[in-house]
Amino acid sequence: MIIVMKKGALPEQVQAVIGRISDLGYRAHVSQGAETTIIGVIGDERRVSENVFHMMSGVDTVVRVLKPFKLASREFHPDDTIVPVNGIRLGARSVAIIAGPCAVESRDQILESAWAVKEAGGHIFRAGAFKPRTSPYSFQGMGIEGLDLLAEVRQLTGLAIITEVMAPEQVPDVAATADILQIGTRNMQNYNLLHAVGASLKPALLKRGMMSTMEELLMSAEYILSHDNPHVILCERGIRTFETFTRNTFDVAAVPVLKELTHLPVFVDPSHAVGIARFVPALSLAGVVAGADGLLIEVHNDPENAWSDGAQSLRPEEFDALLPRLLQLREAVRQ
Amino acid sequence: MIIVMKKGALPEQVQAVIGRISDLGYRAHVSQGAETTIIGVIGDERRVSENVFHMMSGVDTVVRVLKPFKLASREFHPDDTIVPVNGIRLGARSVAIIAGPCAVESRDQILESAWAVKEAGGHIFRAGAFKPRTSPYSFQGMGIEGLDLLAEVRQLTGLAIITEVMAPEQVPDVAATADILQIGTRNMQNYNLLHAVGASLKPALLKRGMMSTMEELLMSAEYILSHDNPHVILCERGIRTFETFTRNTFDVAAVPVLKELTHLPVFVDPSHAVGIARFVPALSLAGVVAGADGLLIEVHNDPENAWSDGAQSLRPEEFDALLPRLLQLREAVRQ
Amino acid sequence: MIIVMKKGALPEQVQAVIGRISDLGYRAHVSQGAETTIIGVIGDERRVSENVFHMMSGVDTVVRVLKPFKLASREFHPDDTIVPVNGIRLGARSVAIIAGPCAVESRDQILESAWAVKEAGGHIFRAGAFKPRTSPYSFQGMGIEGLDLLAEVRQLTGLAIITEVMAPEQVPDVAATADILQIGTRNMQNYNLLHAVGASLKPALLKRGMMSTMEELLMSAEYILSHDNPHVILCERGIRTFETFTRNTFDVAAVPVLKELTHLPVFVDPSHAVGIARFVPALSLAGVVAGADGLLIEVHNDPENAWSDGAQSLRPEEFDALLPRLLQLREAVRQ
């Protein structure tokens, strides 16, 4: 941490800051410049808040130097983390494909969609039994009944299952059915949920909050990792900006940046990012060449009659056409 | 809902849309323009999703006409809602003052701060026992022990208490101590929490998500109201933008806009909005003249040693100086 | 400037950075920490780019310490700048009122609006002769003919005139008519225009870019000030965010923040900030109590028939009712 004193700060103000640093068990290193005095705080700054110094007389700004995340950082764990799920290895650019509809709607819908995903070559099936919806008047998911249908999908198709968990008390039920617990964008900073998912020791896919920085995403991953649960997958799914033509703005640069900052697998969800099915293929390709370890793609057997997110769901035949192109590109960029 | 067909849409595509409208139990009203055909959907559109039509061939855009919230709307309930708390009436521009430190840190700190708030003329005491923190390495609050200290503050000072609840399972404990349950900005769309708070029938203060629209805030209020819990207070606390000098951007216009859209009380939290104590007085004044029904102001007996948010906390003497100015302005704008 | 070396940077990398600092005529101050080495650059950093160091091996981050603006800074010029215009002193919280329609449309419209502004007690008349419009198919302003009408308004009513200038070549004509040259939000970083307005030595009102930071606003002011033209007025007019209910988001906190950073007068334009006439009074009051030195308010003699921005224009009688409330508040907060 670096403390920049105000121009004209008094010697006793500088001394007070040095004293406080020392009281907290750190060492101070003072640089006397022409216009300002700069004081370095030597020690593990993760355990001290900027505020301690911000409020002191004569202090202009306080700058953190170390990244605030540790277990998630590439420096702490240089090799790529691999998350093994149902015989598939997620991470290290394996480009795994998670696909399926937004929500479990019925046995027919879910089985038909799942077989389509499997036949096209998808690896993991996604569908929500618990649905976070902006409106209390919208369909909120089939709940436990939906989980039972997902268990059946798993048994019949052999596909691994990922589904969303919305509250700590749902974790046992969801963990009993799903191979991967999904934490949605609105819950990225639901810390009680992060703790519960961490403690479950199940693999977790953590979606970036639509309003969250990459650093905040890594801090939320840190909550799960701190329970000795190493299997966290990050997912870029679009952020909220001033542009309204697309549902969100797909931050494709987050892929290479996160891959540098962290050892965790980085997936992308182009369906939620853009919100319009006909643009999903182009963005899926972009995600793969940018270095994504996998994709989440919404596929529905009958998008026009989907109860939610139909506008961004591919039809089975569109998904079928996209998959070989994704895998071909994976090879092209691997070389 | 209005459906705009693409330029050159075929008659059979128009017919298909009309058929779907009819199947869903609505009436269609067709306007044939020079370049486009526009179809109005007549009926309560809150029960149908845009997606149903978005996906159909020949459809260009779908526009909602009705506001998606109902119980929260001024049209549904023209008179201002008053939330009675401990003999105080919140709402209808009473300009109630909620104040206190970010977190419960110790018995001395909390009692000293509470007496300062009471002596200055504050109405309700705030302090967090459960703290949502970006980092798992930061102080997470005193938990149940903190609630016990708040109960003591209540008994000794007679001040009503507001404190944050972070998860459904905490609702009974927090509701046993607090007069108002606070839902934080990161939990505005934690729907399980909204349901649990709604069902508690306790007054709730719902903070706007830092990247949520006013409409989304009202939809989240709708979740609580749908449990026949009428006592919801909205709170503007700054939104996230590209500007980094201030902690957030205080959306003061949200005050008059929300007061027009809804009957619920609208509070502002200038401390979190700006994040720098010396700017809190100016923004508090701005909130009052913009029409806020009350304020949340961070006050700490010793900000330099606060465990969190010290940089945005007023000292007791600063709070003491601000309060009469706020009340004077309230009178000035009431006339 | 502070250079933070990467964890594990080699001694020769540190030496290379120190060598570069020295070559550039600065002094280096090295702090050796447990995890990182920090190097302070001693000297006037405004003349060196971060990039010089960013690119060097072993460098993690480079942090500027000094503010990049100088002539605009409160440190450089502690007293409030007063801009004298037509016998009025703008600045130092005089709360001057600039009002008028978006555009000059006709002699009748402009004269009727101007007399309404004058009779209500407004100080300066605004109306655009050159209009920056998103669409080439929209009304682009009356141009020189509009300037002539403004000159007539000035002569007949005695009101000072402010009007927008869009290009360097328009500066002479606009400067011949107007008392204050307005630079619009889309031109805040039109550097050739800033130079031309600076060189004209006329007072300038510089609107904040709708997606520009306060620091960038001050840097643009610096362009004008660098021509020895001290008469720059800053204007907060709303920034672009994800919220779409209002036209822009009124960043009221910019008022006290800018007043601290700079000695220049700070005005607000609530009409453009919110874009809806019925919310303009509340935001005008908020601007005044937040410390604004003046306001720009759109007033049109017949808003329903305005050629542009009618939806945000007050009628003369609404403006008439607002003005005494603004002045009363000014007194209330001055005490």
Added chain:
Amino acid sequence: MIIVMKKGALPEQVQAVIGRISDLGYRAHVSQGAETTIIGVIGDERRVSENVFHMMSGVDTVVRVLKPFKLASREFHPDDTIVPVNGIRLGARSVAIIAGPCAVESRDQILESAWAVKEAGGHIFRAGAFKPRTSPYSFQGMGIEGLDLLAEVRQLTGLAIITEVMAPEQVPDVAATADILQIGTRNMQNYNLLHAVGASLKPALLKRGMMSTMEELLMSAEYILSHDNPHVILCERGIRTFETFTRNTFDVAAVPVLKELTHLPVFVDPSHAVGIARFVPALSLAGVVAGADGLLIEVHNDPENAWSDGAQSLRPEEFDALLPRLLQLREAVRQ
């Protein structure tokens, strides 16, 4: 255009709106719903402003139906526009490579960089003679002398030249040297400049404003096109968001969206979008597979000593390694 009346609007208010529509030469189509009345405006809405109706009593919202751009629209001109430059055809996914340093700094620097671009297989050389800089204290470009050096580069290497023009009065000089006039992000809505560039009849590359929507970008293109200058190239170069790790947020989805909305070539500038050289290759690949017609890539012969933007410039050997990968991907996605 669709006009939605308020719930409970009076019949005479509806009649007044209908009357106004008729007065303006349009036809009205009224849909009487259960809760609201909706009125369609039949005719070319590009010539009428929403404001005309917004202000009328009883009106709730006004929604535009037609896109406001025409000459730029794919509907108006279904085939891809090809911009011929120096024997190269830009557009229709030819993936042309524009490369070079941020600024002209010296004869040696510019020639060395240009030969590196040419040898690697780049098609067009870029470098700025006029530089828009946030600070008046930063290097502002070599001006006319820089143009002369670019003319020499052109003669010696045979590469076509693109360079930025910042003001209408610079257009003749820049047009005499450059094959393509670049309009920078800060000037996207500098309408006088757009008119001047349009009138020059030279090909123009129009960068998206960092704060501008895709629709606004197309409206600015419309200004140039309205001068019968058909050769406009659009360029996505990153938008400003709350994320600060990268310089801007690369809106890769803009590529397929713009390609659908318009017939104009769409380029991307990953260097400015991300601002960090080591992430430029991944984003370049992403741009190509998303459908970009070409790329702008910053390449400098000595980035560590660049006067500006060094941190985002590739070294010649990095550019050399990237180019074949881009062209290989172009083939892969073409199939």
